[in-house]
Amino acid sequence: MTSAFVTAIQRAPRPLVMEVKRRDGHGRDLLAGRSVAAHVRGFDGAAACLSVVTGRWFGGDLELLQEVRRLTDRPLLQKDFITRRDQLRTARDLGASAVLLTAGLLPRSSLGNLVDACLSLGLTPFVEVTTADEVAAIPDPGGCVVAVNNKDIRNRERGPGDPGRSLALLPQLRRAGVDCRVSASGIDQPAVAVGLLQAGFSALLIGTSLLRAERLSDWLAEFDRGWSADQAVLSSG
Numbered sequence: 001m002t003s004a005f006v007t008a009i010q011r012a013p014r015p016l017v018m019e020v021k022r023r024d025g026h027g028r029d030l031l032a033g034r035s036v037a038a039h040v041r042g043f044d045g046a047a048a049c050l051s052v053v054t055g056r057w058f059g060g061d062l063e064l065l066q067e068v069r070r071l072t073d074r075p076l077l078q079k080d081f082i083t084r085r086d087q088l089r090t091a092r093d094l095g096a097s098a099v100l101l102t103a104g105l106l107p108r109s110s111l112g113n114l115v116d117a118c119l120s121l122g123l124t125p126f127v128e129v130t131t132a133d134e135v136a137a138i139p140d141p142g143g144c145v146v147a148v149n150n151k152d153i154r155n156r157e158r159g160p161g162d163p164g165r166s167l168a169l170l171p172q173l174r175r176a177g178v179d180c181r182v183s184a185s186g187i188d189q190p191a192v193a194v195g196l197l198q199a200g201f202s203a204l205l206i207g208t209s210l211l212r213a214e215r216l217s218d219w220l221a222e223f224d225r226g227w228s229a230d231q232a233v234l235s236s237g
């Protein structure tokens with residue numbers, strides 16, 4: 001599968017999708033006194049792609065997608081409760097490259113139709129799963145980016161994240177032929193991020209801990225120390 005979103009992940013030295021989200025599932029502010037523009041400036045040179053949460057549970061709206069689009073040329077993922085084709089056209093028209101399709105919230109036939117519609121519009125389907133059954137129901141695993149959500153959208157992601165869920169589903173993603181495998185949500189520590197990539201994830205989607213980091217550069221420096229050491233071992237071995 002080739003798409004701007006996937007190519008950016010494959011080429012990035014740091015395969016992180018960094019997320020702009022106004023609030024967490026409890027309604028708590030995540031911008032930490034900084035503007036959207038300030039966060040996007042920080043993410044722009046550092047991320048492979050950006051994710052923008054337009055879902056209203058998280059304080060989002062389409063204006064946020066438009067604002068971020070004006071601020072960066074990076075491929076954008078729109079995260080919202082997408083259930084209809086007209087939402088896909090809007091996402092494309094506003095400059096998204098990829099859109100979230102949440103397997104656990106969509107009937108199987110709708111998921112299949114929306115994946116087809118995404119591909120015909122030139123959008124990358126970013127299918128989020130939480131269980132083995134949802135992985136088994138992905139209609140075109142090779143044509144989708146598949147993300148394991150370490151939290152639970154059914155409780156608005158108010159609970160803690162469990163990266164163990166990503167690790168448990170990874171072998172099934174491989175067997176299903178998913179090339180672009182993402183672990184999403186609740187990745188709080190750089191060391192956990194490095195561990196997920198070392199295990200075989202292609203990329204990570206991280207919002208809260210980057211938005212809340214007092215200094216993004218410190219978080220990334222710690223991540224880079226672990227990740228570049230891993231890459232150096234691979235290239236010398």
Ligand SMILES: O=C(O)c1ccccc1NCC(=O)[C@H](O)[C@H](O)COP(=O)(O)O
Nearest residue numbers: 055080081102153184185186206207208
């Ligand atoms: O997951 C969904 O179905 C969803 C639907 C609509 C809006 C947002 C949605 N999910 C948001 C997320 O999954 C997280 O914001 C994202 O993975 C980053 O998580 P975190 O690093 O814990 O902020």
